[in-house]
Every structure is written in C-alpha cells, then in structure tokens.
Amino acid sequence: MELLKTSNSNEEKFAEYRQILISAIHSCAIRFAEVAASVVDLLLDFMGELNTTAAVDVITFVKEVVEKFPALRTSIIHRLITALSKVKSGKVYRGSLWILGEYCLDEKDILDAWNHIRSSIGEIPILASEKKALQDAATGTGSDEKESKTNGAVSHKPVVLPDGTYATENAMTVDTATSNEAKSERPPIRALILEGDYYLGAVLSSTLVKLVLRFEEITQKSKVNVLNALKAEAMLIMVSILRVGDSSFVKQKIDEDSSERIYCCINFLSEDNSSTDSKEFKLIESAFLEYTREAFKKQLEIEDKKKAKQDSDELERNAEKVDDSIVFRQLSKEDIKDVVDDELLADQNVVATTKKEDLSSRLNHIVQLTGFSDPVYAEAYVKVHQFDVVLEVLVVNQTTVTLRNLSVEFSTLGDLKVIDKPTTSNIGPHGFHRVSTTIKVTSADTGVIFGNIVYDGQHANESTIVILNDVHVDIMDYIKPAYCKENQFRKMWNEFEWENKITIKSTLLTLQSYLDALLKGTNMQCLTPGAIIGGDECQFLSANLYSKSSFGEDALANLCIEKKNDGPIVGHVRIRSKGQGLALSLGDRVASVARKTNKSVTASV
Known part of the structure; x- marks a missing residue:
C-alpha cells in the first residue's frame, strides 16, 4: 500500500505525499460506512510511526468517524487506546484524550480509558515520585561503584598529580546518562508534562472530569465507592500536575491559563453535588458533557454544507444542457475552430466568471496622469487582467502647434515588468491620440508605475519632458x-x-x-x-x-x-x-x- 511505503521516509516530498494520501483516504472513507472501520484500524496501526502533522490528520479523521458512525464507536475507542502506547506527540495525545472524554459512553469504555490514562501517567504524585527516582538513581550509582571495586574493575581512587595536588574529576556524564535513561523510561503523558506541555495537562484534567461525570450518570450512584475512588484519583492527578509545574523538575513553569483551567476542574470535582437541582452545577455539567460535542457537530455540519454547495456550484458550472452538442476533440479535424487547448478553456472560464464592466466601474479606474495646465494632458484607464495590467492612455495636445515624435515612456517598481513600448507619433493642435501598453504582474505585492511624455521642441536638439503622476496597482484586484x-x-x-x-x-x-x-x-x-x-x-x-x-x-x-x-x-x-x-x-x-x-x-x- 502507498501509505505504508511513505511511512519509513522523512523526506519533505514524501511527507507532502503522505498528507495527500491521508486526506484522500479520509474523504473516501467518510462516504462509505462499510470501509470506515477497516480504514481507521489501518491508520491507527502505524499512527506512532507518522510525523506529528500526519498523525494529527489521522486523529481528525477518527473524530469525524466516531461522530458520524455511532455503531463504530466502541471498536474505535479500543483500537485508539491500544495505538496510544506508541504516540509521543502532545498534539496527537490532546486530540485522542478529547475523543476518549467525549465518546466513552459505557462503563467498560470509561474504565478502559481510565486505566490507560493512569498507566500513561505513571506513579503519582509526580513530584514525589520524581524525587524518589532521583534519590534511587544516586544510591544505585553508589552501590554500583562499590560493586565495581569488589569485582576488581576500574577503581575511582583519588589521583595525585606530580605537584602533590589532587586531580579533579567530572561526573557530569554519568548524571546525564542516568537522566537520559530515566527520561526514556517515563510514560508518555508524564514525559510530555515534564517537558512543559501543560496544555496537555489542562486537556487531561477536562477529560478526567468528563469520565467521572459520565460514570456517575451511567451507574446512577450504584457504585459509590468506585465513583469516589475515581474522583479522588482524578484530583490527585490534577494537583500533582500543578505541583510539578511549579517545581524545578520541569524546563519551564506552568502557564496561567493551564493552571486556571486545572484549578477549575479540581473545584468542580471537590464540590458536593448532592443538590443536583442547582442551576450552576447543571450548567457546568452541560458545558463538560454536551456543549463541546454540540460545537464539534455543528462544525461538521457547516463543513458538509460548504462542500455540498461547492459540489452543486461545480455541477451547475460544468453541466451541459439537453440540446447542446458534444464535441469529441479526438475525432475533430485540425482546421476546426472548436478544438481548443485546456488552458484556453480555463481562461474562458475565468473570463466568464468575472463581472461585466459598466460605465461607472470604468470611470472609477481612470487615473489622471498630468495637470490641466500642462501642454499635454494625459489620463489612463487601468484595466486589470489575471496576470497583467493594461494601460490605455489618452493624450491631448493642448497647444496650437504640432507635437512631433511624441512618445509615452513607462517604468515600474516592484514585481512589475513593461512588456511593450508605445511607438512615437505626431499630434496636431488640440488633437487626440491613444496609446496602449501592457505590464506583466508576477506577484500580489504593491507595485508603482511611473513615466513621462517626451516630444521634440522647436529645435532639433531640444526635447520637452512632462512628468506623469504615479499609478499604484491595487493588490485587491489579485x-x-x-x-x-x-x-x-x-x-x-x-x-x-x-x-x-x-x-x-x-x-x-x-x-x-x-x-x-x-x-x-x-x-x-x-x-x-x-x-x-x-x-x-x-x-x-x-x-x-x-x-x-x-x-x-x-x-x-x-x-x-x-x-x-x-x-x-x-x-x-x-x-x-x-x-x-x-x-x-x-x-x-x-x-x-x-x-x-x-x-x-x-x-x-
């Protein structure tokens, strides 16, 4: 399979190709429910081998599948829990935790998700366990040194230099190795939190609250002991995240937003909800259990409506009427004018979609180039095409003599280039003359067109120059x-x-x-x-x-x-x-x- 071939390569072109494949699989699987389950299983199998961007696309696809196909939720939840053991990205974990919090709707799924989260965090409290692990590593290093001495290995006795002083020894490499080894053995959620991903900690706290509320709603308080144990463990995990976020074991301190979100979750779980008629409690409970999923459902509906509208517009644009003739280009002769290239067809579509110009819009695009008191009056109509700008310049001779060898010269600033240069001409007294020039545009940056009008004076070696006003190309046209x-x-x-x-x-x-x-x-x-x-x-x-x-x-x-x-x-x-x-x-x-x-x-x- 093509997707499996690209999973072992980290080159940029393979990454883009992988993105396109996942997007195509996503769009196809959503249309056909019978293959959605197998496609999800395939993508989740090697989600841990993908880069972060591709894995996030997989999680986005899983979100849409579990929302649109309720019958597949239980099996997808189990496959997702299994696949999370290989995930090392905090962004992927956040999306996965949101799915677990929203779609674990029965007791077995809730407990399975809880057990996975608990194993992914490791021993709690996190701060106390990290301190203990550090102390154990230090004592373990000392015992290893004693054992190496007894076994006749290399001893660590002080080294005396020729001048009688003791040589210094750096043990930083041993600490670093021990630290790296400890980091590699950490569970994924614990490692990400210690690395400073406190947004993951906030999402984890919200997920724990959702699982507790759903468990309470399902069991109807028939398993009070289990419910209380889940609440106590959830609050212990949240407090542990807050404490380790303010300690020296993390690279950076916890941010205010994440801390406030975790505090809110702790306060909500610690309150006595025996009075379930409280409007405030019901409102917060609905925010956790209903509003987030309703917002996601509404987002999917909006995307589906946009896609349906795009499909209908494309069908209407490309549809042929009943009595229209069908032209087969392969069967046509070379001298038939109906045979056109695909590029010309595309240009015709672009022209057809543009609005027809009226007189008012044409007047809005006229730019005055010279003053009324100048010997030569000039104004330009700026016509913007897809990749070029056409200047149609009207030149008026306001003198009583003939202007000989009159030329209009243009130069540009920015990503503009003058394609053709107008020819010289003679204009009689109070006469009119029109010239046109084309300027190629290569980017949507703001460009400036400036120029002048040059014509011969009374003597052969004299020239008169009229400076033109600048023309600014409006990027909104592109x-x-x-x-x-x-x-x-x-x-x-x-x-x-x-x-x-x-x-x-x-x-x-x-x-x-x-x-x-x-x-x-x-x-x-x-x-x-x-x-x-x-x-x-x-x-x-x-x-x-x-x-x-x-x-x-x-x-x-x-x-x-x-x-x-x-x-x-x-x-x-x-x-x-x-x-x-x-x-x-x-x-x-x-x-x-x-x-x-x-x-x-x-x-x-």
Missing part, C-alpha cells in the same frame, strides 16, 4: 476570498515567516459591522463559523481570515478585537504570508479600512 481547513490554516501559520501586526481602533458600533467592513476591504474569507456569540451583546471577537492571490500566494490573518461599553473597538490584526510584500500590502489595506470606518462614523454623526 486577492480573492478562499477557503481552507483548520489544520491547513494552522500548518501554514506555523510555516510562514513574515508577520505584520496592525493595531486597530475603530468607532463602529458593533463588532459584526467591523468584521464585515474588514472582509469587504481586504477580500478575505472568514474561516471561523459563529465568531460572534450572542449577537450585539458579545463584547469580544476572534476569527481566522484567509485569501489567495491569482499567483497562488496564501494570505492568513487573525482578528482579535473587543468593544467595551460606550467605547471604541480596539484590538489587532496579525497577517502572515510567505513573502514580505503581501503581508505589508494587506497591512496597509487593513489600516485604510480602519481610517475609512472612522471617517464614515464621524460623517454620519
């Missing part, structure tokens, strides 16, 4: 809204090097109005469904935005804003792209959107 999956967005966000952070302060009344203005001004697509919860009453917003240029360049943005009572909207937009130019250009566009919204609100007031 930026189109696009859609990508969440894991693809995060992967590109981590890979892209250039980031532009823009601070926002707007006087718009609602967060939704600012989001709409930003999407319209930057031609970006919002990837976060339900970014605003609670309508106009919501005071904060966080959303991911995505767009793609005509040249295949990706542009990512993260919007984080808030609005206080009777105050302006404040926050920031972080833009990331592979090239510096696109990030800076979009940043200027975001700043201009903020200025326009402030002006519009001031004018309306």
